[in-house]
Amino acid sequence: MADNIRVIPSRLLVIAGILLCAYVSTLAQVGDYEGRPVAAVAVTFEGSPPDPTAQAEFQSLLKIVAGGEYSAVKAHQSLQDLYASGRVASGRVEITEAGTGRNAPVRVRFVLQRQIVIAGVSLTIIPPTAPIAKDEIRARLNLLEPGRRFSVQAIERNADEIQAYLKAVPDAPDAERLRTIEAQLRARLR
Numbered sequence: 787m788a789d790n791i792r793v794i795p796s797r798l799l800v801i802a803g804i805l806l807c808a809y810v811s812t813l814a815q816v817g818d819y820e821g822r823p824v825a826a827v828a829v830t831f832e833g834s835p836p837d838p839t840a841q842a843e844f845q846s847l848l849k850i851v852a853g854g855e856y857s858a859v860k861a862h863q864s865l866q867d868l869y870a871s872g873r874v875a876s877g878r879v880e881i882t883e884a885g886t887g888r889n890a891p892v893r894v895r896f897v898l899q900r901q902i903v904i905a906g907v908s909l910t911i912i913p914p915t916a917p918i919a920k921d922e923i924r925a926r927l928n929l930l931e932p933g934r935r936f937s938v939q940a941i942e943r944n945a946d947e948i949q950a951y952l953k954a955v956p957d958a959p960d961a962e963r964l965r966t967i968e969a970q971l972r973a974r975l976r
Contacts, residue, residue, distance in 0.1 A: 818888075822856050825884040825891035832899045840900075844868060850894050856881070861894070868898065872935065875901040902936035923948055 827850055829841045847867045849860040861879045868874045877898040884891040907930050927944050934940070 819856050819881050819892050820858060822889060823891040824850060824852055824854050824856050824894055826893045827852050828893070828895045830895060830897050832897050834900050840873075844871075844874075844896070844898065847871060848896065856892050856894065864896065868896070873901050873903065875899045904930055904932055904934050904936055906932050922951060 827845065827848060829844045831837065848864040850856065850864055865877055865879065868877055877896060880895045880897060882893045884893050907927055930940060930944050
């Protein structure tokens, strides 16, 4: 029985050691940069070409500024503000040290993937004499309004609504022509 009493404390010590290592590891990930001076802040795009105007607009939303102190809370708030703008699909923060030593300045980089937004929708009815009212089709494009976020689901739903309308119109294009219209709509938006 004396052996069992000695085993329990050693198990507790091992568990406490593991928890302490996990805590120190987490603290090192966030705590190493907390309060350090910020040497530079940059916004870069992933999956799209650089756009200095858009990058400057996004940078104006950031809570972290060059010359200030780094804060994980400010980095988190900056990401939330970027998402709230409706123009960012995903983002992350990358931090690199700008020097050596425990209190060396850091460079902060926000890497963003831009949200595709619908700029506009144009309708071309071929042939122009077809008995189809542009206003009727435009009314069915309710998910494709300028300024809304692009999504494949919105395109598919609106294409289905247009096809349902065209099937009810006498002398409307046949099913093959409808598939061609849908394919052209998808190709233009991708």
